[in-house]
Amino acid sequence: MVRLRNTKKESNKNDQQEVTTSSIAKRLDALIRLFIETNKTKNKQKLNEATVARILRSVGFTPTEIAKILGKRSATDVAQYLYGRGKKQ
Numbered sequence: 001m002v003r004l005r006n007t008k009k010e011s012n013k014n015d016q017q018e019v020t021t022s023s024i025a026k027r028l029d030a031l032i033r034l035f036i037e038t039n040k041t042k043n044k045q046k047l048n049e050a051t052v053a054r055i056l057r058s059v060g061f062t063p064t065e066i067a068k069i070l071g072k073r074s075a076t077d078v079a080q081y082l083y084g085r086g087k088k089q
Contacts, residue, residue: 033069036070053078063075066078
């Protein structure tokens with residue numbers, strides 16, 4: 001027999017798992033941001049946002065995730081760091 005709907009118990013479990021995953025992701029984003037800021041103050045701004053964005057992209061973060069970590073509004077705010085402008089011929 002095929003179930004068409006999740007039972008209430010299964011639904012609550014899935015919701016709790018999503019909330020837990022989301023809260024963990026937010027905490028990790030905050031930690032990454034803290035490490036970036038700490039590095040900036042120790043090295044007197046040697047590590048700029050463009051470099052940080054490229055590093056995060058190289059390890060698999062999406063532009064949206066990078067924007068959240070850097071405190072930007074959207075992925076388009078970090079796109080300039082990740083994608084070079086096309087050269088006109």
